Amino acid sequence: MADRHLAPDTPELRERWGSFEFSPEHKAKADKHIAKYPDGRQKSAVMALLDLAQRQVGEETDTQGWLPLPVMEYVAQYLDMPVIRVVEVATFYFMYNLVPVGKYHVQVCGTTPCMLRGSDDIITACKSRGMVKGGVSEDGLWTLTEVECMGNCATAPMVQINDDNYEDLTPERLDAVLDALAKGDTPKAGTQEPGRHTSEPSGGPTTLKEMVSENHDYRGEW
Amino acid sequence: MPKVTVDGQEIEVPDGATVLQACEQAGKEIPRFCYHERLSIAGNCRMCLVEVKPGPPKPQASCALPASEGQEIRTDSQMVKTAREGVMEFLLINHPLDCPICDQGGECDLQDQAVAYGRGGSRYDMNKRAVTEKYMGPLIKTVMTRCIHCTRCVRFSEEIAGVDEIGALYRGEDMQITTYLEQAAEHELSANVIDLCPVGALTSRPYAFEARPWELKKTLSIDVSDAVGANITLHSKGREVMRAVPRINDDVNEEWLSDKGRYMVDGLTKRRLDKVFLRKKGGLKPSTWEEAFKEIAKAKPGKAIAAIAGDMVDCETMFAAKALLKACGSSLLEGRQTGMDYDVSNLAAVNFNSTFAGIEAADAILIVGSHIRWEAPLVNVRIRKAVKRGAKVYILGPGWEPTYPATFLGEDLSVLSKLPKELVDVFKGAERPAVILGGAGLAKGALGATLAAADKLGVVKGDWNGFNALHFSAARMGGLMLGYAQKGGMADIVKAKPKVVLSLGADEMDFKPFADALKVYIGHHGDKGAHAADIVLPAASFAEKDGTYVNTEGRVQFAEKAVFAPGDAREDWTILRAMADALGVSVGFDSFAELQAGMIADVPALGEEGLADLGKLPKADGKAKAEGAISAYPIKDFYLTNPIARASAVMQQCSAELLHGDELAEAAE
Numbered sequence A: 001m002a003d004r005h006l007a008p009d010t011p012e013l014r015e016r017w018g019s020f021e022f023s024p025e026h027k028a029k030a031d032k033h034i035a036k037y038p039d040g041r042q043k044s045a046v047m048a049l050l051d052l053a054q055r056q057v058g059e060e061t062d063t064q065g066w067l068p069l070p071v072m073e074y075v076a077q078y079l080d081m082p083v084i085r086v087v088e089v090a091t092f093y094f095m096y097n098l099v100p101v102g103k104y105h106v107q108v109c110g111t112t113p114c115m116l117r118g119s120d121d122i123i124t125a126c127k128s129r130g131m132v133k134g135g136v137s138e139d140g141l142w143t144l145t146e147v148e149c150m151g152n153c154a155t156a157p158m159v160q161i162n163d164d165n166y167e168d169l170t171p172e173r174l175d176a177v178l179d180a181l182a183k184g185d186t187p188k189a190g191t192q193e194p195g196r197h198t199s200e201p202s203g204g205p206t207t208l209k210e211m212v213s214e215n216h217d218y219r220g221e222w
Numbered sequence B: 001m002p003k004v005t006v007d008g009q010e011i012e013v014p015d016g017a018t019v020l021q022a023c024e025q026a027g028k029e030i031p032r033f034c035y036h037e038r039l040s041i042a043g044n045c046r047m048c049l050v051e052v053k054p055g056p057p058k059p060q061a062s063c064a065l066p067a068s069e070g071q072e073i074r075t076d077s078q079m080v081k082t083a084r085e086g087v088m089e090f091l092l093i094n095h096p097l098d099c100p101i102c103d104q105g106g107e108c109d110l111q112d113q114a115v116a117y118g119r120g121g122s123r124y125d126m127n128k129r130a131v132t133e134k135y136m137g138p139l140i141k142t143v144m145t146r147c148i149h150c151t152r153c154v155r156f157s158e159e160i161a162g163v164d165e166i167g168a169l170y171r172g173e174d175m176q177i178t179t180y181l182e183q184a185a186e187h188e189l190s191a192n193v194i195d196l197c198p199v200g201a202l203t204s205r206p207y208a209f210e211a212r213p214w215e216l217k218k219t220l221s222i223d224v225s226d227a228v229g230a231n232i233t234l235h236s237k238g239r240e241v242m243r244a245v246p247r248i249n250d251d252v253n254e255e256w257l258s259d260k261g262r263y264m265v266d267g268l269t270k271r272r273l274d275k276v277f278l279r280k281k282g283g284l285k286p287s288t289w290e291e292a293f294k295e296i297a298k299a300k301p302g303k304a305i306a307a308i309a310g311d312m313v314d315c316e317t318m319f320a321a322k323a324l325l326k327a328c329g330s331s332l333l334e335g336r337q338t339g340m341d342y343d344v345s346n347l348a349a350v351n352f353n354s355t356f357a358g359i360e361a362a363d364a365i366l367i368v369g370s371h372i373r374w375e376a377p378l379v380n381v382r383i384r385k386a387v388k389r390g391a392k393v394y395i396l397g398p399g400w401e402p403t404y405p406a407t408f409l410g411e412d413l414s415v416l417s418k419l420p421k422e423l424v425d426v427f428k429g430a431e432r433p434a435v436i437l438g439g440a441g442l443a444k445g446a447l448g449a450t451l452a453a454a455d456k457l458g459v460v461k462g463d464w465n466g467f468n469a470l471h472f473s474a475a476r477m478g479g480l481m482l483g484y485a486q487k488g489g490m491a492d493i494v495k496a497k498p499k500v501v502l503s504l505g506a507d508e509m510d511f512k513p514f515a516d517a518l519k520v521y522i523g524h525h526g527d528k529g530a531h532a533a534d535i536v537l538p539a540a541s542f543a544e545k546d547g548t549y550v551n552t553e554g555r556v557q558f559a560e561k562a563v564f565a566p567g568d569a570r571e572d573w574t575i576l577r578a579m580a581d582a583l584g585v586s587v588g589f590d591s592f593a594e595l596q597a598g599m600i601a602d603v604p605a606l607g608e609e610g611l612a613d614l615g616k617l618p619k620a621d622g623k624a625k626a627e628g629a630i631s632a633y634p635i636k637d638f639y640l641t642n643p644i645a646r647a648s649a650v651m652q653q654c655s656a657e658l659l660h661g662d663e664l665a666e667a668a669e
Helices: A011-017 A024-035 A042-061 A069-078 A083-092 A112-116 A119-128 A171-183 B019-025 B078-093 B109-117 B152-160 B192-196 B259-269 B289-298 B315-328 B377-388 B421-428 B439-443 B447-457 B476-481 B490-495 B528-532 B572-583 B592-602 B643-647 B649-659 B661-668
Strands: A104-109 A142-147 A159-161 A164-167 B003-006 B009-012 B049-053 B072-074 B140-142 B166-169 B176-179 B202-204 B217-222 B231-237 B240-246 B276-280 B283-287 B305-309 B332-334 B364-368 B392-396 B433-437 B467-469 B500-504 B518-523 B535-538 B547-550 B555-559
Touching (some): A024 A042, A112 A119, A119 A171, B152 B192, B217 B555, B289 B535, B315 B547, B315 B572, B364 B447, B439 B447, B476 B547, B518 B572
Parallel strands (some): B305 B500, B518 B535
Antiparallel strands (some): A104 A159, B166 B176, B276 B535
8 A cells, every 4th residue: 555644734835835726717617516516515526626626736836736735725615614524535545646746647556467467567667767656756757656456457567647547568668658758748548559459358359259340140149 | 113033032123223223122232333322323343243134144234234124133143253253353453452551441442342252362463553643632642553443533523513623534554533734622522532432542631541440439420610510420539539521311411521521620639728718917827717717706797798609509508508698687699790680580581491402403593692612512512413403593692603504693682672584584484493592691681682582583382492591600590599699689799788798619709899898718719719708718619519500401410429628628518507606596407418408498499300390481571672782702711611620730721722722822933
């Protein structure tokens, strides 16, 4: 399990984030999320608002974003709910970063299927590029986290970088993806295996082969 | 009414009961940690597992499973035994084996249940989890490594206290119970989480390492820190009261107690009057009982003797003083020290008629001049319950922070005669409307106007009497029943120019107008009263004498003596009895039993524990008007309202840290 902790409440933190407010476009989105719930149940939108806040912090700092305490307090105030309830949510879910992260948050899956398919090599590759677990690399670009299963076992090993998954990785393919990101390009998300679209069986279908090119009625064959 | 079978015994349980409640009804003990009768169901400790058919062939958490028709419940099967052992083994994996140095030892649910339902030993030999301690204020000591994540404290502060400040951060094994940024828990009921905590994670900070539960003597008593009359047990060791804990009384305090009632007991050993003092040449000098009584006799008061009752005296003391004054030919009795002079010709008009349990059912409440959170924290809990059931609350007076949604109507009392339309409409549609008149309202002479407004709002309907006066002095209702009230209040006493003024623990009164009189203070703490007195006679506090108290709903309750008073201090009635001899009059009692019999003959209601019948409300005077504005509430500092609390180091710390913490922080910078 990741070692999570809240960023300490310091005067510098208060000074930097004490005046945080949603930008007009985020505010519009936040209100849309709140409007999904009945009157008086605005608290239900807390997860969406925390995500928006994290994204806005990310935009302001040119990183993936995180949740400083004053920002959580702002969300609590926005939703008229006790701040401790907001912090409970933010500390529970791993998608909310509690400490500053780099521009790209590389989350490597280390659960069994990925581990069997070589996630240890992926982590080594990340580390050899100067990434540190739980910290920000010196160039400010990378944060490395080892996470549990993200449901891409068919295309293991995988990493999640900010909002995209990169699957079927080898250290070389990962390097290509990271190099592209570092240059400011947008590499293709999803599987990195040439010829593979999504999570279909590697090396072509093994079942329902007739369905590949056209609709096929199997019923007579049962 | 579903019928279920518990261990082969068929019983009928109420609709909506859970399997756990069904088992309890059948007399089976179900171990539990997270389940608590007065909190919502969490179902996260898994200790209450039982076997239920029909259902999946596995143990089920009985606290969260509704009992339904035809269920076959087993609490004694092998499956249940194994399940309990398993849960207990998991709970103990991360629980330190520090019972010998844990304050919960001896009254710990986990300890007891581990012995009763656990297996002999652990099979776990890896490192245990350790959690840093969390600061929760001057009353709650935390050792969070011991926490088993039952979340009772979280649910208490959210549901009962209404102050969301405790929460569970992180998840799974890393879960930690804390307050936001480790701020102190800042409400008047915070220490109740200590009782709720089933393990030693939250324990009492002032009582830390003081005593073990089995070496304490338990005495049933009544909390005198406010007029709620919460039922408490005083735990004493030797001659010292170590702590006060609430006992269950659903009519009064449920099972909660305010922080003041719980923690002012350390004040019982501080600043105590343990010698007789006489004022000589401007200073109080230690003296003897003989000399003091000689001095009082020398004053030759005759009829000119008055008695002022303090906020914490029992009915017996007040009756003894009344008998003494009667023997002298005086009836100058007053208990409303601060000069209040509301009409007491009908006691129902100054009583909490709906009862505390009844106010929970109210659906519209108008509060006139009462900071209920401070004046009666346990009544505030009841009102919060009413609001959760849909009641609307209006408050007339300066703003304070209620723990429920409420509408403030401003400070001007004239609102009472021209109530806003919205409020009138709400009350018109209400089945059980209630009005609560507090100390600030009474002091401003708003009793008549509030009665008139209550009459207009129709708060009396059939069995329901929704007119409530909320006092905050434990002695008030008893004093009023015993006649401790003059028509003009304290002003009448001053006008009568008594030669001798007996202050029965009265510290809040103004002694200046009695400059010519001999001021005799009969009390237990060296506080304002003793400072102003000419003669100080050391007496017993509530913990050191038997006594009858009447709470603000007119409930007569009896408190027992827990410890002996220190030094030369005597029980109050014996002092007054001796004073009668000194003054050469006869009061008609020589023992406590005779005194009580005399008191009951005088006011029969005091002889029966329970609600006193104070009759019907008087006819409201439609013309009664109240004027002026309520500028402030009488309680300035919740933690320091009485001499015991003022002497208590814990209460002083609470006041400094929780109420004046900001000022302190500024001074430090």
